[in-house]
Amino acid sequence: MRYLGELNRNRIAEDYEMTTDQAYVYLTGGFGNQLFQVAAAKSLNVEKIKLIKDIGRPRINSHGKPEVFSINLGPDVEEHELRHNNSFMSKVFGYLLRSSISPTLAEKLIFRKLMRLIGSIIINYELGARVQIIYSDNVGYTEFKRTRSIVLLIGYFQSYRYLEEARRENLKISQSIFANRGPTLMEMYKKKTRVVIHYRLGDYKQEKAFGILNPDYYIRALEYVRQKIQVDEVWVFSDEIDSARNKLGSGIFANAIWIDPKNHTTESSFDLMRQGDAYIIGNSTYSWWAATLSHADPKIVIAPLPWFAKIQEPQFLISPSWERKETDITNA
Numbered sequence: 001m002r003y004l005g006e007l008n009r010n011r012i013a014e015d016y017e018m019t020t021d022q023a024y025v026y027l028t029g030g031f032g033n034q035l036f037q038v039a040a041a042k043s044l045n046v047e048k049i050k051l052i053k054d055i056g057r058p059r060i061n062s063h064g065k066p067e068v069f070s071i072n073l074g075p076d077v078e079e080h081e082l083r084h085n086n087s088f089m090s091k092v093f094g095y096l097l098r099s100s101i102s103p104t105l106a107e108k109l110i111f112r113k114l115m116r117l118i119g120s121i122i123i124n125y126e127l128g129a130r131v132q133i134i135y136s137d138n139v140g141y142t143e144f145k146r147t148r149s150i151v152l153l154i155g156y157f158q159s160y161r162y163l164e165e166a167r168r169e170n171l172k173i174s175q176s177i178f179a180n181r182g183p184t185l186m187e188m189y190k191k192k193t194r195v196v197i198h199y200r201l202g203d204y205k206q207e208k209a210f211g212i213l214n215p216d217y218y219i220r221a222l223e224y225v226r227q228k229i230q231v232d233e234v235w236v237f238s239d240e241i242d243s244a245r246n247k248l249g250s251g252i253f254a255n256a257i258w259i260d261p262k263n264h265t266t267e268s269s270f271d272l273m274r275q276g277d278a279y280i281i282g283n284s285t286y287s288w289w290a291a292t293l294s295h296a297d298p299k300i301v302i303a304p305l306p307w308f309a310k311i312q313e314p315q316f317l318i319s320p321s322w323e324r325k326e327t328d329i330t331n332a
Contacts, residue, residue: 021046024080024127024152026093027066028056031266032285033156034068038077040157042173043165044146049073050080055090056097061266070266074176082126092119097154100135123152140314158285158314160292177293192232195225196276197256198287199248202239211309211329213282215247221280221302221325222252229278229299235259237273237287283307283329288317304329 023041027034034051041049051066058066065079082089096119099112116133123131132148136155141162166173173179197218204210225231234256238244241260249256261269273290278300281287291301305324307313318324 021149022048022050022151024050024052024123024131024150026056026097026152026154027051027053027058027068028097029156030059030286031067031070031270032289033158034058034066035289036157036159036162036285037153037155038068038073039162039166039178040153040155041077042176042178043162044151045166046146046151047076049077051077052080052082054082054085055093057090067266071177071270072175074173074178077176084126089122092122093154096135100137100155101139138315139312141316156314159316160319161316163292193230193277194233194235194275195222195231195278195280196273196287196290197222197234197236197280198273198282198284198290199236199238199244200282200284200287201243204283209308209310210283213304214328214330217304217325217327218248218280219252224325225278225280225300225302226252231278233257235272235276237261237269278302291322292319 021044023044023046025037025041027037029037038049038051051068053060053066058068061067061070063069069079092115095115096112099107099115103112116135120131120133123133127150129150130148132146132151134142134144134146134151134153134155136142136153136157139156139158141159142155142157163178166178199213199218201212204212222234234253236244236248236253236256237259239261241258241262245258249258259269259272264272270286270290273287274293274295276291276294277296277298279287279291279294279298280302281291281304283304288303291298301319301322302325303318303322304327306327306329307317309329
């Protein structure tokens, strides 16, 4: 009898699972990209958000989980493993991601439609339900509407609008990092006004389409901030802290505090970066999110213009309340 009762409870749970509004997310990229994908799902106001790591191969933290799980996403977000995981599925959904952003004419007319049909058949089988697949049509903002109770998001969704929509509708973000500002990491940080700066180097040296920002951008931006507000401390974050110090570590940066994220966990490094009162961000989604989720109400946020060296800036990436400083972008 106990066994039959457990079976019955399991069936009830499975039935509830299939009738509850859910958003599955094809999770891919690093920490910042993953946050954008979760924010897009949050804007849909569903009961559950399930992040699929099997096929998108997102960057993993030291605990073997996608980096985005290093912070509080709220009780509605959890990891989901597909029943099957193989290279064919990874190739299909990897193609669907890429072809949704910049398809060729032939892809638009023929091949992409075929692959989307195959992808739909696969995901409906894997999830055991009829699923609406929502694709981004660019790297940035895509306006979409949910027509089924269960959806799968495929895209980068790099736009402030998704978080804005979630906050405006007072959706299920109150217990997560996406909610309006919470307490600071340490009480002592309230005593000084600081500028947080992010200088992305590392892998960008190989990404010629992204490019490395000219040091002059940071110098002019910091001079501008100092004219606007009193600055007690300057914190510089970089994935190559010694290189950043060599490029910036004199003149106006002589007394800067240099913070190497490699000496911290993903969570502690990101929370440190959220302690700014003003921001000079790099062309990186990591510092974009730090400024957006700052514990303070930043007086100034400066972003580079252009954002990338050779590719178009994501649509509605930069908030209208932020400022832009023009810069040259190099590959060295």
